[in-house]
Amino acid sequence: MVERNPNFARLQAGYLFPEIARRRRTLLEKQPDAKIISLGIGNTTEPLTPEITKSLVDAAARLGTADGYSGYGDEQGLLALREQIAKVLYKDLIHAEEITISDGAKCDIGRLQILFGSRATVAVQDPAYPVYVDGSIIAGADSGLQYMTCRPENNFFPDLSKLPRVNLIYFCSPNNPTGAVATKAQLVELVKFACRNKSIIIFDAAYSEFIADRDLPRSIYEIDGADEVAIEVNSFSKSIGFTGVRLGWCVVPRKLKFADGTEILQDWTRVITTLFNGASNIAQYGGLAALTATGRQETQTLIAYYRENARLIREGLQALNIQTYGGVNSPYIWAHFPAQKSWDVFAKILNEAQVVTTPGAGFGPAGESFIRFSSFGRKADVQEAMRRLRPVLA
Numbered sequence: 001m002v003e004r005n006p007n008f009a010r011l012q013a014g015y016l017f018p019e020i021a022r023r024r025r026t027l028l029e030k031q032p033d034a035k036i037i038s039l040g041i042g043n044t045t046e047p048l049t050p051e052i053t054k055s056l057v058d059a060a061a062r063l064g065t066a067d068g069y070s071g072y073g074d075e076q077g078l079l080a081l082r083e084q085i086a087k088v089l090y091k092d093l094i095h096a097e098e099i100t101i102s103d104g105a106k107c108d109i110g111r112l113q114i115l116f117g118s119r120a121t122v123a124v125q126d127p128a129y130p131v132y133v134d135g136s137i138i139a140g141a142d143s144g145l146q147y148m149t150c151r152p153e154n155n156f157f158p159d160l161s162k163l164p165r166v167n168l169i170y171f172c173s174p175n176n177p178t179g180a181v182a183t184k185a186q187l188v189e190l191v192k193f194a195c196r197n198k199s200i201i202i203f204d205a206a207y208s209e210f211i212a213d214r215d216l217p218r219s220i221y222e223i224d225g226a227d228e229v230a231i232e233v234n235s236f237s238k239s240i241g242f243t244g245v246r247l248g249w250c251v252v253p254r255k256l257k258f259a260d261g262t263e264i265l266q267d268w269t270r271v272i273t274t275l276f277n278g279a280s281n282i283a284q285y286g287g288l289a290a291l292t293a294t295g296r297q298e299t300q301t302l303i304a305y306y307r308e309n310a311r312l313i314r315e316g317l318q319a320l321n322i323q324t325y326g327g328v329n330s331p332y333i334w335a336h337f338p339a340q341k342s343w344d345v346f347a348k349i350l351n352e353a354q355v356v357t358t359p360g361a362g363f364g365p366a367g368e369s370f371i372r373f374s375s376f377g378r379k380a381d382v383q384e385a386m387r388r389l390r391p392v393l394a
């Protein structure tokens with residue numbers, strides 16, 4: 001018999017979102033006619049936009065011709081796409097050669113965990129996207145895991161003076177699940193802390209396109225010195241609805257070095273070339289189209305749609321005297337239910353309103369008593385969900 005990898009025994013139950021899907025199925029078994037609305041998982045619902053759809057179709061059609069066919073590409077991704085990301089999204093703050101194209105931010109987070117291995121010490125925001133903790137546990141990098149509490153009392157920014165020295169600091173802004181966006185001053189503090197402690201920040205900017213406020217940083221590289229201490233992951237999932245198409249990227253600046261002086265990019269490239277054969281060529285042409293002037297406009301329209309949903313949820317909850325956070329420069333609304341258990345509130349909302357949410361406790365201990373509402377949904381469904389919630393939460 002093969003011995004089970006002991007790391008798996010240390011994971012808490014199943015991954016959060018399949019667990020929520022299981023509870024939804026249980027309700028459907030009991031009430032097959034229930035018209036369930038999901039404001040749970042952050043999964044996009046709106047169709048791909050015209051310019052991007054056309055580029056995907058064209059790319060697929062080219063593959064059906066003798067001249068246009070291509071097989072494996074560069075593992076790092078299409079150079080044209082890397083160049084456009086550097087230019088359009090980073091205003092050349094970083095270089096194309098520092099960008100690798102991937103099949104999504106989650107996949108890159110997993111590969112980064114392979115890069116740093118089981119000896120890395122880790123800090124995560126609490127609450128946080130579960131992949132940082134669960135992935136660290138699977139990689140065996142969870143001994144001494146530090147939780148950086150992020151609650152309304154500290155404006156969802158951790159007290160770094162309490163954090164011991166760690167190798168890796170996962171930081172997500174706009175934050176999943178709290179919806180908080182770090183200010184420039186806060187990120188300056190974070191970067192200085194990482195410089196002082198020789199830590200590496202893994203900055204997850206998957207929701208950066210939701211930032212409307214021009215004073216808020218969209219990338220960690222807007223902060224001086226970040227290119228010496230930070231890796232950034234990002235994705236086309238939420239900005240252009242590529243959750244199913246799959247396309248993302250990772251920035252590993254050349255200035256980032258291991259203790260022995262090796263460029264981290266060198267080993268990252270080794271991971272990519274060994275364990276990943278590159279993102280879909282069709283998807284990459286979709287990404288290129290998203291970075292044209294028309295593609296950028298379409299992205300803004302799509303984001304505006306979800307942002308309007310976020311407003312409806314925020315204002316709907318506030319009208320019920322529920323304290324909410326986020327949902328302005330972020331697709332997530334973080335609602336507070338003091339003195340209640342988040343799984344209980346989740347169950348009440350699911351059973352009495354047939355609305356799926358995400359219980360805050362699923363994101364870490366500091367998420368207890370909070371519920372995350374996702375604005376990814378159809379507007380009519382969001383409106384209906386808010387109507388149903390009124391009698392249940394009033």
Ligand code: PGU
Nearest residue numbers: 041042104105106107129176206235237248
């Ligand atoms: N990073 C953050 C912070 C996320 O919230 C998500 C998706 C991802 C990365 C994944 O990006 P991809 O580029 O699509 O891989 N979070 C969603 C979906 C659930 C999940 O397990 O990824 C959520 O509801 O939190």
